[in-house]
Amino acid sequence: AQSVTQLGSHVSVSEGALVLLRCNYSSSVPPYLFWYVQYPNQGLQLLLKYTSAATLVKGINGFEAEFKKSETSFHLTKPSAHMSDAAEYFCAVSEKGKLIFGQGTELSVKP
Amino acid sequence: EAGVTQFPSHSVIEKGQTVTLRCDPISGHDNLYWYRRVMGKEIKFLLHFVKESKQDESGMPNNRFLAERTGGTYSTLKVQPAELEDSGVYFCASSQLAPREAEQFFGPGTRLTVL
Numbered sequence: 001a002q003s004v005t006q007l008g009s010h011v012s013v014s015e016g017a018l019v020l021l022r023c024n025y026s027s028s029v030p031p032y033l034f035w036y037v038q039y040p041n042q043g044l045q046l047l048l049k050y051t052s053a054a055t056l057v058k059g060i061n062g063f064e065a066e067f068k069k070s071e072t073s074f075h076l077t078k079p080s081a082h083m084s085d086a087a088e089y090f091c092a093v094s095e096k097g098k099l100i101f102g103q104g105t106e107l108s109v110k111p
Numbered sequence: 112e113a114g115v116t117q118f119p120s121h122s123v124i125e126k127g128q129t130v131t132l133r134c135d136p137i138s139g140h141d142n143l144y145w146y147r148r149v150m151g152k153e154i155k156f157l158l159h160f161v162k163e164s165k166q167d168e169s170g171m172p173n174n175r176f177l178a179e180r181t182g183g184t185y186s187t188l189k190v191q192p193a194e195l196e197d198s199g200v201y202f203c204a205s206s207q208l209a210p211r212e213a214e215q216f217f218g219p220g221t222r223l224t225v226l
Contacts, residue, residue, distance in 0.1 A: 032211045043115065043202065043217035051212040090154065094211040098144065098167060101154040 002027045002095045006102035014110045019078040021105050023065075023091030026072065032094040033074045035065055039087045047089075050074060061085070081109045113137070115218035117203050123224045129191040132221045136185070136205030142166075143186050144206075144215060145178060149199040157201075160186060161209065193225045 007022040025031055032051050036044040048059025055067045065076045074091060086109045092099040116135045124130050136143045145157040157176070158168040162183035171178070175194070180186040190197050200222050204215040 034214075036217070041219065043219045044204075045217070046214050049212065049214065096167070097142070097209045097211060097213070098156040098159055098170075099146070099154075099215060100156070101146075103153045 002031065002093045002100050004091050004093050004100055004102035006089075006091050006105050008105055009103060010106045010108065012108040012110060013081045015083055016080050019063075019076070019081045019085065019107065021076040021089050021091075021107065023074045023076065023102060024072050025074060025091075025093050027093060033065075033067065034092045034094065034099065035059065035063070035074075035076050036090045036092060037087050038090065044090065047076070081107075083109050083111065085109055115203055115205050115216050117201075117218040117221050119221060120219065121222045121224075123226065124193055125226050126195055127192045129189065130193055130223060132188045132190075132201050132223070134186045134188070134203030134218060136203070137207075137216055140205035140207050140216070141183065142206045142209045142213075142215075143180060144204040145186070145188055146202040146204065147199050148202070148220075149196070154202065157188075159209075166209075190223075193223075195225050198223055198225045 003026045035047040091102040143160040148154045156170040159166045160180045200220040204217045
């Protein structure tokens with residue numbers, strides 16, 4: 001069975017600072033990986049996905065993630081945090097069409 | 112284009128009562144998924160419909176949960192009788208295709224509180 005681990009349930013950064021949200025996966029087959037974001041009172045929205053085409057994936061709102069097979073990681077980054085980035089972020093792996101989620105990381109952005 | 116909608120947004124019921132949650136997927140999406148997030152835990156898969164057929168219901172916790180998708184359009188998830196541990200946020204998602212890389216579009220969720 002596949003699994004996802006997100007390191008850090010809460011991450012706090014200053015506005016303008018680098019955002020780094022960590023995700024490690026476990027999979028016996030080449031994985032399909034996703035990052036979703038949930039803003040308050042909204043549903044989950046897809047930020048980006050990895051489907052083996054390119055190891056560096058660019059998503060919406062300036063986010064990107066790099067797939068590293070040797071480290072079984074798919075960390076999410078953004079060079080400069082904005083106040084509007086405050087939300088909860090979920091890493092997920094697809095298993096036969098269903099999504100297996102990590103525990104989620106709450107991102108706070110300080111002015 | 113309307114997104115995935117869920118009703119109600121919140122529900123507070125007492126232990127032993129029955130609750131029915133509804134999900135309307137994006138029009139034309141044959142694949143419909145239910146997920147649940149219990150407080151402090153990760154979002155977990157419950158089941159997957161392809162049109163009106165249950166493709167995978169391996170995540171359903173027990174026989175108190177019944178999901179239907181009559182006519183392959185909207186879906187309902189009934190909990191009967193509800194227990195305290197059923198409290199959480201229930202998400203519905205839909206997708207046009209069901210390969211592993213297909214994006215699933217999520218609704219805002221229904222927050223269920225069982226007292």
